[in-house]
Amino acid sequence: MYLLINTIVNDQIRLGLANRREVIDQQITVVGYRQAERLLSLLNKFLGGNNIEPSRLTGIIVLVGPGSFSSVRLGIVTANTLGYTLGIPVAGLKFKDENVSLESLFEDGLSKLINKRGFNLVQPFYGREPNITKPKQKHYGK
Numbered sequence: 001m002y003l004l005i006n007t008i009v010n011d012q013i014r015l016g017l018a019n020r021r022e023v024i025d026q027q028i029t030v031v032g033y034r035q036a037e038r039l040l041s042l043l044n045k046f047l048g049g050n051n052i053e054p055s056r057l058t059g060i061i062v063l064v065g066p067g068s069f070s071s072v073r074l075g076i077v078t079a080n081t082l083g084y085t086l087g088i089p090v091a092g093l094k095f096k097d098e099n100v101s102l103e104s105l106f107e108d109g110l111s112k113l114i115n116k117r118g119f120n121l122v123q124p125f126y127g128r129e130p131n132i133t134k135p136k137q138k139h140y141g142k
Helices: 033-050 069-086 103-114
Strands: 002-006 012-019 022-029 059-065 090-094
Touching: 002 033, 002 069, 002 103, 012 033, 012 103, 022 033, 022 069, 022 103, 033 069, 059 069, 069 090, 090 103
Parallel strands: 002 059, 059 090
Antiparallel strands: 002 012, 012 022
């Protein structure tokens, strides 16, 4: 089984589950700006609702950006942690279009996971330089 994690959209968590042939289930949950608080419980319920133990996962596909710092980081940290813990590969995909189908994302992700064994670290792609705080005002002498 392959898990897809998409936290690129600030107020949503998108999860998907597929085997090598087809998408088995998908879930889009609007969570406001509470992704960090909700992701793990939603993931646990999603896998449990499909009778999938995490140990049955053979790979994880995660969207790596571009997007906001916190949203991108959340999905990647979760995918990397699960991949490391389970000893399975993680594939990172750059976000193309909000309307791209889950089937297309799984197809792209599976092509990256083929022939990979064990854990590999996925890096974020923010799409621009970080802008976490307001630029400092320049103060000129009196």
